[in-house]
Every structure is written in structure tokens, then in C-alpha cells.
Amino acid sequence: MDVYLIDGTYELFRHFFAVPSLKDEKGQEVGATRGVVNSIQRMIDGGVTHIGVATDHIIESFRNDLYPGYKTGAGIPPDLYSQFPILEQALEAIGVLVWPMIEFEADDALAAAAWKAAQDPSVDRVVICTPDKDLSQCVSGTRIVQLDRRSNVIRDEAGVVEKFGVKPESIPDYLALVGDSADGFPGVPTWGKKAASSVLSNYPHFEDIPKDWKDWVPSIRNARLLSKALFSFWNDALLFRTLATLRQDVPVFNTIDDLRWTGPRPALNARQQQ
DSSP states (O other), X not given: OEEEEEEHHHHHHHHHTTSOOOBOTTSOBOXXXXXXXXXXXXXXXXXXXXXXXXXXXXXXXXXXXXXXXXXXXXXXXXXXXXXXXXXHHHHHHTTOEEEEESSSOHHHXXXXXXXXXXXXXXXXXXXXXXXXXGGGGGOBTTTEEEEETTTTEEEOHHHHXXXXXXXXXXXXXXXXXHOBTTTTBOOOTTOOHHHHHHHHTTSSSGGGSOSSGGGSOTTSTTHHHHHHHHHHTHHHHHHHHHHHSOOSOOOOOSSGGGGBOOOSOHHHHHHHHO
16 A cells, blocks of 8 residues: 655645635635645545645744744745644544644654654555655655655655755755755855765765865865865754754654545534535
């Protein structure tokens, strides 16, 4: 069986900017919520049996305590922000397991759930439904993959290497070097995508990189300049890597059966029959 893990935050943003406005009888904007719920219902109708959705109940986490420039909910349209609890309630009503994150982020819940699901021998494949580059660190062979539901493109481990030039295990180091504007940290000066992939494909983690640039493999260009930048900003690099590293200790589910969809909750059925 395949397990599908959905980035509810990404889906809500995507639908908010893609579907027409819709307000309920109280004047609350619910268009994006309806779009996401209908989209997930179509997955279930299409045969998905095990599913979980992670959301950012608040757009802050423990990472904001580590780095003041980390992303917050500032600037998010109120009509979008207000739909997070509505989406969570709607998904729970149709019987989908939801992880609303407060201390952690939705990405952490997806990472933890992917890792835990992959340990179960009854699971054939774990599909993380998001194009978010952060989640590429969770990809493992063809067992844990990413799915961009908008383009219907699946990225396995070979796909991660093709896109970033590094293996999944090096993605946090890669993001620390090049920065992540979506998450609010700038990366290390002088380093770009090509330099990061060139170095990390030879030395998977910062600790593996020789302190003396003369010991770097000869194929790496501008080794002296890159080495000086990295070790001059060493503490920043380590901090940014911590920000980019997803947690696997988030409470998500007890057994794989918790992810099995068994139908809408009784309360929803009762309302529909009235």
C-alpha cells in the first residue's frame, strides 16, 4: 500500500491564489478550503487508502527562537490566514488525519510521518505531496518520494540528485549555503547553487570539508574563495543548516492504521442526513 502525506499549508496557499473567492453565510472566506478539501476527496475517490495532512496552525515555530529573521505570518492575507483552522476542521470532518503544527512546522510533521511510515513493512511507498525543496531531504531511493500534485511529477532520490546535484542527506547543508528566501535565511556569502552542489557532491556535510582548501578535490573551482567564506561564516552555516533540517521527533501517529481513511466522521454523516 502507498501512504500519501500532504502539505496542507502549501495546498491552502496554492488554492487561495488559484480559485475564485467564496464566502459562507457568515461572510468568512472559504474558497481555498473548499478547493483543498475537494482535491483531497478526489484522491480518496481515486483509491488512496492511507493519508495524512500537515498544516501550520500558526506560521511560527521553534526556529523563530533560533533566528529572528525566520519566516512569520506577517504579510499573509487575512482571508488566507483565517482559513487554516477551517481547513483543519473540514479535513477532520471528512475523516482525514490532520497534524496542526504549533511548536513545529508542517514540514517537520511530514518528515516525521514519512520516516515512521517507511519503517512499516506493509508500506510499499511513501509519497510526500509537496514541491517544497526542504522535503527533498526525506527522499529515500524509490521508497520515499515527492509528488508535485500540480505538475504530477514524482521525484525520487535520483531526481533529487538531478535537480540539486546532491543526495537527499546533503539538502540541509545545501540550503544552508545557498539560502532560502521563503524561510528567511540568506545563506553563506560567495556560495551559489553550482558551488554548493560541486562541493557537497564530494563532501556530503560541512564537517567532511577539508579545512585547507588545497586538500579539496581539484575539480572544485574557486576552492580558496569558497573555503574562506565558509569557515569565516562557520557558525552562521551551522545555524542555517539547523533551520533547514527537518525534525523526525514530532508526534504524528501510533500505527499505520491511524492513516487509513474509513469515511467521514459520524457528526458529518448526521448533518448530511438532516
